[in-house]
Amino acid sequence: MAQINHWKKLTDCDLSGYTLIIPSVAVGNVGQLACDLVISSLHMRKIGLVYSPAIIPILGYDPYKIGSTNLSGCCELYECAEKKLVILLLRAPLVYKYGKKFLTEVVEKFKGENIKDIIILTSSFAHERKHIMTSPFRYVVNELSPHTSTLRTLDWVEHESKSETVKILGGGFASLLYEIIKEKSVPCLVLYKFVSEGDNIPDAYEMVQYLNTIVPLFDKSDIYSQLIHPVSWNLMFGGPPPRDIY
Amino acid sequence: MTTFGEINEPSSRTAWEDWDDVISSENYVDLHLEKTVEVPQQIDTFIILEGRYLYDCIRAHHQLEVVNASPEVNLRLYRTRKMNNYVCMIRDYNLILSSEIVELLKKYIDVSTDVIAILTKPLVEYQVSELVTKDYVIRSLATSKQSSIGLDINFPHLEQPNIITGVSAGVLSWREITDKPAVALVCYIEHPEELQIQELFNLLEKLKVIPHVEKTHRNNLLNSNLYI
Numbered sequence: 099m100a101q102i103n104h105w106k107k108l109t110d111c112d113l114s115g116y117t118l119i120i121p122s123v124a125v126g127n128v129g130q131l132a133c134d135l136v137i138s139s140l141h142m143r144k145i146g147l148v149y150s151p152a153i154i155p156i157l158g159y160d161p162y163k164i165g166s167t168n169l170s171g172c173c174e175l176y177e178c179a180e181k182k183l184v185i186l187l188l189r190a191p192l193v194y195k196y197g198k199k200f201l202t203e204v205v206e207k208f209k210g211e212n213i214k215d216i217i218i219l220t221s222s223f224a225h226e227r228k229h230i231m232t233s234p235f236r237y238v239v240n241e242l243s244p245h246t247s248t249l250r251t252l253d254w255v256e257h258e259s260k261s262e263t264v265k266i267l268g269g270g271f272a273s274l275l276y277e278i279i280k281e282k283s284v285p286c287l288v289l290y291k292f293v294s295e296g297d298n299i300p301d302a303y304e305m306v307q308y309l310n311t312i313v314p315l316f317d318k319s320d321i322y323s324q325l326i327h328p329v330s331w332n333l334m335f336g337g338p339p340p341r342d343i344y
Numbered sequence: 345m346t347t348f349g350e351i352n353e354p355s356s357r358t359a360w361e362d363w364d365d366v367i368s369s370e371n372y373v374d375l376h377l378e379k380t381v382e383v384p385q386q387i388d389t390f391i392i393l394e395g396r397y398l399y400d401c402i403r404a405h406h407q408l409e410v411v412n413a414s415p416e417v418n419l420r421l422y423r424t425r426k427m428n429n430y431v432c433m434i435r436d437y438n439l440i441l442s443s444e445i446v447e448l449l450k451k452y453i454d455v456s457t458d459v460i461a462i463l464t465k466p467l468v469e470y471q472v473s474e475l476v477t478k479d480y481v482i483r484s485l486a487t488s489k490q491s492s493i494g495l496d497i498n499f500p501h502l503e504q505p506n507i508i509t510g511v512s513a514g515v516l517s518w519r520e521i522t523d524k525p526a527v528a529l530v531c532y533i534e535h536p537e538e539l540q541i542q543e544l545f546n547l548l549e550k551l552k553v554i555p556h557v558e559k560t561h562r563n564n565l566l567n568s569n570l571y572i
Contacts, residue, residue: 106521149521151443155514157485157528158507167501169487171517190509193440194361195372270363330505333471341475 101196103150103203109177111145114212116182117313120204122220122272123191126293129219129272131302131331133185136315137176138162138328142185146175152196156189161330181315184213192271201275205282215244215285217313219305220272227292228258234292235308238264238276242285245312249287252311257288266290287312299331361440375444377412377421383451388428390449390456391551394463394512396435397533401545405554417445421452426552430456434511446514458491459519459526460551461512462544470532471506480533480541487516491525497547502530 119136121129136142153172160166172190177183186208192200208216227234236257239246257264264273272288279286289308293301303322310316316324361367393402402408408422408431417437423430430452437445446453453459470481483502491497502508508516512528519526531544548554 104521147521149517151447153443154439154509155442155446155511155517156507156509157513157516159485159502159504161504164504166504167486169485169516169520171513171520191361193443194363194367195369196443197363265364267364274363332505333473334505336468337471337473338475 101151101199103148103152103200105146105148105207107146109143109145111177111179111184113177113184113208116177116184116211116213118208118213118216119183119185119309120216120218120275121185121188122218122270122275123188124220124266124270124272124290125223125268126221126295126298126301128221128291128293128298128301128305130187130189131298132219132305132309133187134161134328134330135302135306135325136183136309137185137187139324139326140178140181140183140315142176142178142183144174145177145184147171148173148175148186150196150200152192152200153188154190154193158330162328164329181313182214183313183315184208197271198274198278201271201278202282205275205278205284209282209284213284215242215287216279217309218272218275218279218286218288219309220266220269220288220290221293221298221301222266222290223268224292224294226267229255235304236290236292238266238288240276240280240286242283243287244285245287248312257290264288297335299334373416373441373444375414375416375441375448377414377448379412381412383455384428384430385455386428387430387452387456389430389458389460389551390453391429391431391553392459392461392463392512392515393431393433393553394435394461394510395465397464397531398462398544399433399435402431402433402548402554407552407554414445414448417441419445419448421449424552429551429553431553432511437511439510442510442514445511446518449511449515450518453515453518454522459515459524460497460547461515461526461528462531462547463508463510463512463528464531464533465508467532467534469506472503476532479535480531482529482531482541482543485516485528485530487520487524487526489519489523489525491527497527497529499529499543506530 121133156172160168176185232255238257266272411423412421419434482499484499485502516526
């Protein structure tokens, strides 16, 4: 079967100089939750949607606006012109068989749009954190990234790699995407947190706070008060308990 | 039971592929439709019926003619005898194969004037802030392009944060991206073996998928004397 990915532009935008954020579907979905928070809080505009056999289909109504009758699917593009930020939000896991081709197309497409850099947000299994007294966040950066000098001034812990390739266990497609980006010579930063599955909302808040250090999106003084929960986070742990159980 | 110190990973992700290991391409499934049959130039309505409940609803009737099948994913494609409609019946498939199944169906979906997907989900998956006291709840999702067929489908919209996944979601997403109409009806149901959902039966009758509603009956073991 020929793999054809369809990109539908809803608005024409010049993305040159923009930072692209891609969350990897990973343990606890921390990257996705963090992107949800950013999209919702910055009231980002949907500028495109993607249909690809590489993504497990999901569909619902707009997760950021209650009562909306606009459909939202598994892969959408959101833009904030003021912050020069674009997010490619994936709401479902990639199919391994088609993943590499899809991710390569994503990188080529945005490279062609002259974006400034790519940031991958992901997470790793909590039990993979070897030095438990250190911060639960790690980063990987390639030499082209504009954030390299900023990162050197921060007290952040770099990802320890035993081999040449980056391996983030539980991090979904993040490692593969990083390798593709490196191959295509695009500036890239991977930011991840060691987490366990459960209520990962606090992890998402922390992730946004870390991201904000590198890419200023919110006023640093009281960042949490500026973040808005998306509608899709309601009832994350189900509705009210049935009366029959009492 | 757990042992102290043992790391237990939640099972929520067992359905997905493990990206930490390299999956051999030998394990890839290549889906195909059994027969090489000509795709019609135009179909009025393409109907997707997803789930065991709907399969049980229609299998006893002989309103449909089998056109094609993909047994690996329990997919059967029918043509209605009385209208220019096609029916795709699918159940118990691997969710990871959803988008590949949509690719198989695209040649039919693209020539269809309208698409209706009906799927069932357990009532416990229906998330609302109020208590649900009904035996079943039907909600709809529609593409931006309005349907032109007058089937009078007036079910309330699916409330956030509820979503649909799988083949129906894929087909609707494809219709949305190609600016064509489609609607999905999600039926959240508590006891599928005991219920006959009249609204769904009326709709299936209008689409000539099943005969007149009074004639329908659930032909399963629970209706027999075998296990009384």
